[in-house]
Amino acid sequence: MSYLNPNPKDMSPLQRNLLRIMRIFLLVAGIYITIFGGVNGEERIFGILILVALAIINAPALVTGNRVRVLPVEIELLLLAMVLFELVGGDALGLYVRLPHYDNFMHFMLPLYIALMGMMVVYTMYYYGRLKASLAEMAILIVILTIGFGGILEMGEYTYDTYFSKGPIGQITGNTQMQGSPTQDPLDDTMNDLFTDTAGGIVGAILGVLLIRRSELEGGHWKVADEIEHMGN
Template sequence: MSFLNPDTNTNQLERNLLRIMRIFLLVAGVYITLFGGVNGSERIFGVMILVALTIINAPAIFTGNRIRALPVEIELLLLAMVLFELVGGDALGLYVKLPYYDNFMHFMLPLYIALIGMMLVYTMYHFGRLKATFLEMAIIIVIVTIGLGGVLEMGEYTYDKYLASGPLGQITGNTQMQGSPTQDPLDDTMNDLFTDTAGGIVGALIGVLLIRRAERRGGHWKIADEIEDMIQE
C-alpha cells in the first residue's frame, strides 16, 4: 500500500477513485503553490491542499505503513471536502463566481461531517462502547454538526472584522468570508446556519439508512470493522 497504490482490500472502483483524487489534489496543490489560483495570488491554498493531503495520509506516511491509512470511505469524503473547498471555492474563486456556491458548500460539508460522525459513533455502538438508538445517534451528530457550523460562522466574523485587512488578509487575497454575490452578511450567516443544519440532517439520515441496509442483509455496517482495526493498530 502506498500513496499511488491504495489499500488492496477495497474494491477496484474505490481504489481507482481514491488514486485519481489523490493524484489530482497533489498536482493541484503543487501547481497552486507555485503559480497561484484564479488570480495568481492564492498560493496559500495550494500549501493548505498539500498539508491536508499529508494529514489525511499521516498514519501511513509517518509509520512506514505500520498503521494503515484511513478507511477508504472516510478518506474519499475528506478528499471531496478538500476538492470543493480549497480547490474549487478558494483557489478557483467559485465562491465569488457562482452565486450559490456558498450555499452548496454549507450543505455538503456538514453532510460529509455528519456522515463521518455516524461512522464513528456506529463503531462505538457496534463494539459496545456506546448505548444509543440509531435515532439518538443521528440527533447527537446533527447537534454537533450545528455547533461546528456556529463555530465556523464565528471564525468567519472574526476574520472579516479583525484579520481581513491585516497581513493574513494580504496572504489570502483580502476576501471577505461573510456575505455573497446574492446576500448581505447577516442573511448569508443565517442561511449558512440553516443549510449547515440541513446538510447535517441529511448526512445523519444517510448514515442511518446505510446501517439499516446492512442489518437487513443480516450483517452490520462494515466501516465499523475498518475503523476498529485502524484504532487497534
C-alpha cells in the same frame, strides 16, 4: 503499497480507483497552485494548504510504510472531497465569488460529510458496546453536533472579517470577505448558512442511518465499524 497505489486489500476496485484519482489530482493541483497561484495568480497559500492537508491525511500510512492505516477509505474519500471542494474549488478557483450559490452548496456539503463521518464513529461505538443508543438517538446527536460545528464556522468567519481580512493575513488570502455573498448581505448570509448547515447535517445523518439499516437487512453490520475499531492495529 504507496500514496499513488493504494492497498487493494482494504477497499473495492471502485474505491481504490477513486482514491487514486483524487490523490493524484489533489497532489498535482496543490503543487500547481503553490507555484503558479489560483484563478488570480495570488492564491498560492491555498496550494500550500492542499499539500498540508494531504500530508496530514496520509502521514501515518507514509511514515509506517502503510502498516498503520489510521483512516478508513470511506473517511479518507470524504476528507479528500472536502479538500477538493473547499481549497481547490472555493478558494483557489474563486468559486465562492464566481458562482452565486457556491457558498450555499458548501454549507450543505461540508456538514453532510461531517455528519456522515460522525455516524460512522458513533455506530462503531454502538456496535462494539461502548454506546447504548437507538439509530434515531445517534442521528439526533450527530445533527446537534453538526449545528454546533456550523456555529463555530460562522464565528470563525466573523472573526476573520473583523480582525484579519484587512491585515497581513488578508493580503495572503486576497482580502476576501467570508461573510456575505454576491446574492446576500452578511446577516442574511450568516443565517442562511446556519439553516443550510442544519439541512446538510440532517441529510448526512439520514444517509448514515440508511447505510446502517441496509447492512443490517443484509444480515451483517456496517463494515466501516471494523475499520475504525481496528485502525492503527
